Amino acid sequence: PSRQEVSYFGAGPAPLPTSVVEAGANAFVNFNDAGLGLGEISHRSPTANKILNDAKANLSALLDIPDNYEILFMQAGGSGEFSAVVQNLVPVWIERRRRKAEADVKKAQPDAEQAEVDELVFQRLQKEIDEELKVDYLVTGSWSLKASQEASRLIGSKYVNVALDARKANNGKFGTIPAEDSWSLTPTKKEAGKGSAFVYFCDNETVDGVEFQQFPKSLEAQGQDAEDERLVVADMSSNFISRKVDVSKYAVIFGGAQKNIGVTGITIAIVRKDLLPPHTATPPPALLHRLNIGGLPGPVVLDYATIAKNNSLYNTLPIFNLWIAGQVMADLMAEFSAQKVSGQEEVANKKAQLIYGALDKFPRVYQVVPDASVRSRMNICFRVNGGDDAKEKEFIAGAEKRLLQGLKGHRSVGGMRASNYNAVPLENVQKLVQYLEDFATAQ
Ligand code: PLP
Numbered sequence: 001p002s003r004q005e006v007s008y009f010g011a012g013p014a015p016l017p018t019s020v021v022e023a024g025a026n027a028f029v030n031f032n033d034a035g036l037g038l039g040e041i042s043h044r045s046p047t048a049n050k051i052l053n054d055a056k057a058n059l060s061a062l063l064d065i066p067d068n069y070e071i072l073f074m075q076a077g078g079s080g081e082f083s084a085v086v087q088n089l090v091p092v093w094i095e096r097r098r099r100k101a102e103a104d105v106k107k108a109q110p111d112a113e114q115a116e117v118d119e120l121v122f123q124r125l126q127k128e129i130d131e132e133l134k135v136d137y138l139v140t141g142s143w144s145l146k147a148s149q150e151a152s153r154l155i156g157s158k159y160v161n162v163a164l165d166a167r168k169a170n171n172g173k174f175g176t177i178p179a180e181d182s183w184s185l186t187p188t189k190k191e192a193g194k195g196s197a198f199v200y201f202c203d204n205e206t207v208d209g210v211e212f213q214q215f216p217k218s219l220e221a222q223g224q225d226a227e228d229e230r231l232v233v234a235d236m237s238s239n240f241i242s243r244k245v246d247v248s249k250y251a252v253i254f255g256g257a258q259k260n261i262g263v264t265g266i267t268i269a270i271v272r273k274d275l276l277p278p279h280t281a282t283p284p285p286a287l288l289h290r291l292n293i294g295g296l297p298g299p300v301v302l303d304y305a306t307i308a309k310n311n312s313l314y315n316t317l318p319i320f321n322l323w324i325a326g327q328v329m330a331d332l333m334a335e336f337s338a339q340k341v342s343g344q345e346e347v348a349n350k351k352a353q354l355i356y357g358a359l360d361k362f363p364r365v366y367q368v369v370p371d372a373s374v375r376s377r378m379n380i381c382f383r384v385n386g387g388d389d390a391k392e393k394e395f396i397a398g399a400e401k402r403l404l405q406g407l408k409g410h411r412s413v414g415g416m417r418a419s420n421y422n423a424v425p426l427e428n429v430q431k432l433v434q435y436l437e438d439f440a441t442a443q
Contacts, residue, residue, distance in 0.1 A: 001403055007428035009418045010406030011206055011379060012238065012259040017423045020327045027323060038320035048319045052312060055326030058333050062341045065247050065270060072269040072304060073312040073322060078143070078237040080302060081254040081267060082150040085198065085233045086135065087298035088305075089251065090155060092231070092275055093197035094291070095283045097128050122290065129291060134186040134196040136230075138164040138216075140374075141174045141205025142412060143235060148200070154295030161186050161196065166210075174208040175370040180218045190228035198231040198251060204239035206259070207410040209381030209417065210374045211239060215249055231275070239378045240268070241332065242422055243345040251275055252304075259378075260422045262325035265318045269304065276305045332422070344422055351420050351429045352377035358433045362440035369413060383415040385443075392416070395439060402435055404428075 008015045016024075028037045031047070041047055056071045065071065074080065101124045105117050112120075135155070137148035139162055152160045163185045169178045189195030199219055204211040221229045231251035240255040247253065252271050258264040282305070288296045300306050306314050336343025356375060359366040359382050369381040385391035392415060399407050409417040418432060 006403045006405055007424075007431050008406045009404065009420070009424065009428075009432065011410070011417060011419045012256075012421075013264055014259050014419055014421045015423045016262065016324065017328065017331060020324060020331065023327065024320075024324055028320060031323075038323050039318075041319060043313055043317045043319055048313075048317075048322075051319060051323050051326055052317070055322055055329060058326060058329035059241075059268070061333055062241055062329055063245055063247060063270075064340065068273050069247060070271050070273050070276060070304075070308045071312075072271060072307045073317055074267045074269055074302070074307060075265060075318070076302060077264070077267055078235060078254065078256040079146070079150070081235070081269060082147040083154060083295070083298060084269070084302040084304065085147075085200065085252055085254070086151050086154050086295060087302055088271075089198045089231060089233070089275065090133070090135065090293065090296060091282050091288065092277075093133065093195075094125065094129070094288070094293075095277075098125055098283055098287070101125055101128070122287070125287075126291060129293065132194050133159050133293075134161045134194070135159060136161045136163045136186050136196045136199040138183065138199070138201040140164065140166045140177055140212075141202060141208035141210050142410075143205055143207065143237070144200065144202035147202065147235065151200075154298070155293050159293075163199070170371075174205065174210060175374070177210065177212065177374045180216055183218065185218060185230075188228050188230060196230070198233050200233045200235075202235040202237075204236065204376050204378050206238040206379050206419075207413060209368075209370045209376045209379045209413075211376035211378065213374065215246065220249070238419075238421075239376070241329070241341055241344060242348045242378060244342050257321065257325045259419075261328050263321050265321035266325050268325075269307075271304050271308070273308075276308050328423070347426070348377050348420065348422065351424065351426060352380065354429055354433050355380050355418055355420060355436075358436040361437070365440040365443050366436070369415065378420055380418045380420060381409055381413060381415060382418075387415060398439055399432075399435060402431065404432055404435055 003018055028039060031038045059071055098121060101121045105120045135151050137144060137160060139145050139148055148160055148162055164183045166174055166176055166178060170176045185199060186196035187194055219230050219232050232249060233252045234250055236253055237255040238259045240260045242260055247270060252269060254267060254269040257266040285297045301315060332344055359368055365385060367383045367386060384395045396408060407416050407418055409415040
């Protein structure tokens with residue numbers, strides 16, 4: 001079949017806009033008629049620099065990213081960021097504590113030699129880390145679970161506070177986001193003299209079809225005091241640039257490109273600049289080694305400050321992949337101009353409503369997996385006839401006949417999953433809706 005005939009609802013990698021794929025074929029062979037393809041040119045060439053800076057500018061415009069944020073293009077996928085956030089933000093916590101400890105020690109013992117100060121600071125830090133260091137995770141699906149497990153692997157589970165495990169309120173299964181007053185976030189420093197290094201959540205759980213409907217109230221900044229704010233980290237891999245986001249509420253937003261933005265190989269991290277101190281201002285690696293917290297300091301390619309300092313070109317960046325991402329963003333800007341990402345949000349909402357509308361019309365045949373209050377606009381998970389194996393096979397076979405592809409759910413959830421990313425055209429959603437209706441009425 002041709003591209004036009006296939007409707008693909010895969011969860012990632014996912015469909016790209018046909019216009020980008022077509023231009024990409026050319027760009028891969030002979031970019032701008034210069035005789036070379038984008039897989040061949042140097043990442044340090046003026047062409048590559050322009051692609052990088054254009055992509056940054058378009059992303060910044062689309063999401064209204066404030067000036068005090070850095071846009072980083074990285075390569076280790078969403079999973080690499082699971083490690084990177086721990087590697088980068090725990091040292092910020094340690095450094096804040098180290099400075100405070102040093103100031104206190106110097107005040108108490110103004111005549112002490114630096115070596116003596118260092119030793120006292122070290123001892124205090126060791127105690128504070130042992131007793132107070134925490135990273136908070138809201139576990140609402142498979143990906144935030146994985147991220148929390150990576151934090152445990154890197155720094156040890158005693159430091160990881162699972163402030164919410166949504167399975168506990170739902171018979172061991174994901175599919176709801178329990179009320180905020182049931183979460184057990186580490187109190188901020190001002191509240192109780194503690195304060196976690198960061199609070200992590202996954203904005204859209206790709207496997208489970210669960211999406212935060214808004215920014216959680218309890219994560220709002222408490223005040224201007226650095227010790228009183230929560231550093232919020234969000235994984236937006238599967239709902240990036242699909243709705244308006246107040247970037248200023250986050251310390252770090254990250255996402256792999258292969259769902260809403262482009263092809264695999266580029267990961268975007270949007271990081272608040274004050275969390276990117278020059279290396280001299282982070283705890284010295286020797287101190288981190290001596291403090292003996294596993295995973296710190298980690299690989300240099302995951303170090304935000306290094307990537308920022310080198311304008312994302314610390315090492316070889318895949319420029320073809322970057323160009324694809326940039327092109328997707330440029331097209332969104334061209335299509336929605338003044339509306340920016342809100343324009344795309346309207347389209348995404350409309351498409352999701354069409355699919356959920358069709359499913360809800362036939363409750364005997366289709367059952368949406370997650371609770372109605374947390375339904376994802378991007379990954380629509382449902383069962384056919386309560387998960388009847390033969391019926392679900394029949395559903396998939398019928399869909400395949402109409403060239404509706406990629407509808408099988410993740411193996412851990414089963415059933416169906418229709419991924420409704422930005423590049424899925426409205427016509428394809430309409431074809432799916434027609435099939436949902438035809439299949440249901442034939443039952
Ligand atoms: N986070 C989310 C929400 C995802 O959907 C995925 C992949 O599907 C990941 C993280 C992991 O991404 P990667 O495979 O790029 O490491």
